[in-house]
Amino acid sequence: MTSPSSNSIWLYRYSLLVVFATVLLILAGGLVTSHEAGLAVPDWPLSYGQMMPPMVGNVFWEHGHRMIAGTVGILTLVLTLWVQFGKKCARIKKLAWLAMGAVVLQALLGGLTVILLLPPAVSIFHACLAQTFLCLLVALAFFLSPPFVSAGLAPAAASASNTGTAQRPWLFKFWVLIFAAVYVQLILGAIVRHTSPSHAVVFHVIWAFVVIGLIFLGVRAVLVTLPERQGPARTALTLGLLVIVQFFLGLGAFLYTQVLAHGYAPRTAEIFFASAHHTNGALVLALSLLLTLQVRE
Amino acid sequence: MKKFMFVLMAGLFVCSQAALAGNVTGSAAFSGTAPAKTEIVMAADPTCASLHTEPVYTEEAVVNSNNTLKNVFVYVKTGLEGKTFPAATTPVSFDQNGCHYMPHVTGVMVGQPLEIINSDSTLHNVHSLAKESKEFNLGMPIKGMKIKKTFEKPEIMVKMKCDVHPWMNAYVGVVSNPFFAVTGEDGSFEIKDLPAGTYTLAAWHETFGEQTAEVTVADGQPATANFSFSG
Incomplete structure (x- = not known):
């Protein structure tokens, strides 16, 4: 040390x-x-x-x-x-x-x-x-x-020397998988944002449920497996909270960009939901990576 | 002498063509409920806002007081196949004035210059969303700036927009002949000197879609084509 x-x-x-x-x-x-x-x-x-x-x-x-x-x-x-x-x-x-x-x-x-x-x-x-x-x-x-x-x-x-995952290699692999799943969701989100009309929105919505399920399983696994480590536990709880927020931001973004009629200019609510969903998605991706690195430590 | 004969023959040719052509007039009627007007908020650019003392409304559906539609682009859809027409050299004016495009709907021939003007003391970009011709996006930051652009292929319609001011949009009908018109404040139109023949005229509106009508032009006689849109 x-x-x-x-x-x-x-x-x-x-x-x-x-x-x-x-x-x-x-x-x-x-x-x-x-x-x-x-x-x-x-x-x-x-x-x-x-x-x-x-x-x-x-x-x-x-x-x-x-x-x-x-x-x-x-x-x-x-x-x-x-x-x-x-x-x-x-x-x-x-x-x-x-x-x-x-x-x-x-x-x-x-x-x-x-x-x-x-x-x-x-x-x-x-x-x-x-x-x-x-x-x-x-x-x-x-x-x-x-x-x-x-x-x-x-x-x-x-x-080479990590002790945490030496005993729990599955946890690190599981978080690598979760990070990959979130990254795929990011790509789908980018396709939805930059194509119109976008059929990718269907895949983005379906994949959202997969990602949410995986993250909650991953968060639970961290809290159960590494209760003594404050860093990963804190990251896991924050990530869980952000995913819940992301779900509701996604609902709002879907409603305003895909369902409701558009005006002559983007509305404030449309701008808020789409931008917040986009930025919070980046935070979810970043925290997924951080947690992956933390469980590997 | 040869020169005189050439001018005389050319004159006779033009006169004979005029005699075999006719004007088509008509209107674009509207029935149903007129869409509610949407007031434009120009607060994002104080210069734009300061140019108007009265409310400004969007123009996607302007119903005239006589229940006709303004900004309907009327053109020959079929009947001129195989005929070619030289592009007019007179530019069509397309002005950014009061942070608004004037006119909202216009027409231009393939190869005919579209003269884009910035009459405002704020900057604009003019962005053509042409699919058949080359798309362009030009900055026009200076008042009085003029740019001429042409379109390479016919297209109904080319959307134009200003990405700086999201309320600014307009449509340009690009056709391969000079026979087109846009309805005005009374909903009427006139297409001049259409050669004798039978045609399908189309009337395009950005909100209410496209209507067609058959019309026959014979021996310099005026013809009529009326369109009916419903909301």
């Missing part, structure tokens, strides 16, 4: 800040889609040929999304460099560079959606990569966390 240095603690706190900023970015992206503002700024990387166009109408949402994205890009670069020079573990460094690569690719995909006028395939890829990027940052923050550092475990060492 080693005590984490002050630098490590600040690096961990900074990684949490980047995770938080990324959740905000995902929310901002959801608001762009919900406001149908994806093409409100027809050029890229500039906006109407400027760095800062008048923030009127839907330009506010699209250019605001670009500004937050730029900030997250810079935050990620700083995180990557900090890990590069402040950490010895090669795998953590690779993970940081992978996150950096993901955010650069994400920016390019964002530009492509504008230039190619929102082709569904690019938009769906952009939506999925956003949440994959969040997962990379969550994993990075987990490996930079004081308990993990205190245990003196690098990711490679952890996989």
Whole structure:
């Protein structure tokens, strides 16, 4: 057991800040889609040929999304460099560079959606990569966390010496399965959001019940199997709560986007439910990954 | 002398064509309950809001006081197959004015310029959702800016929208001949100089769909085609 240095603690706190900023970015992206503002700024990387166009109408949402994205890009670069020079573990460094690569690719995909006028395939890829990027940052923050550092475990060492799952390998495998199921749901959700009319909504709804069932079984398994470990138990309970919230947000989003007639512009309730469902879905995915990593520890 | 003969022959040809053509007039009647008007809230762009002192309504279903429909696009659906018409060179005006498209429905020939104007002191993007022609999305941030665009293939209808101001949308009918019209404040239309023959005319409305009518144009005689929509 080693005590984490002050630098490590600040690096961990900074990684949490980047995770938080990324959740905000995902929310901002959801608001762009919900406001149908994806093409409100027809050029890229500039906006109407400027760095800062008048923030009127839907330009506010699209250019605001670009500004937050730029900030997250810079935050990620700083995180990557900090890990590069402040950490010895090669795998953590690779993970940081992978996150950096993901955010650069994400920016390019964002530009492509504008230039190619929102082709569904690019938009769906952009939506999925956003949440994959969040997962990379969550994993990075987990490996930079004081308990993990205190245990003196690098990711490679952890996989070889973990004691929790050595006795319960099924629990880790089960959470890998749950994470995969949530990721599939994310892809289906992205297809629903970026195609119209979308038949994928049927699969998205059916698969939601599968995911809810799996998560509740997984949460129960964690609480029963690892009652002595506060971290996984806390994550499991939060995840269970978020899944319940997600179910009701999904109902609202379904009602407003698929059932009720549309007005000349998206309604406030439609924007709220669709964006909140989208962002909460990202949190469910991120917590599923966190719990998977925690039970593996 | 040769030049004079050429002009004379050309003149005779034009006159003979006119004599063998006729005007088609008619109207788009509406029966049933007129849809409730939806007031547009322009608060998202203070410049747009400041341009109006009176309420502004959406135009997806404008019923005139004489129970006719405004913004119905009337065009020749069949009867002109095999005939080609050179694209008109006069641009069709399509103005962004008061954060509204003017007109809401218009028509243009394949290859004819559509002159898109920004008369507002706020920025717009004009986004064509054409399926048959190349889709485009252009920024028009400056008041007085003009852009000319053409469409490569016929299409009923091409939706135009401003993604900055979600209430702004309009429709452009793209046809391969000059015989089309849009109903106005009295619901009437006139298609001029349609060559003699039998045609199917179609009347398209964004909310009430499409109606068709058979019409025969003979020896320069006026013809009538009326359409009836119900709500």
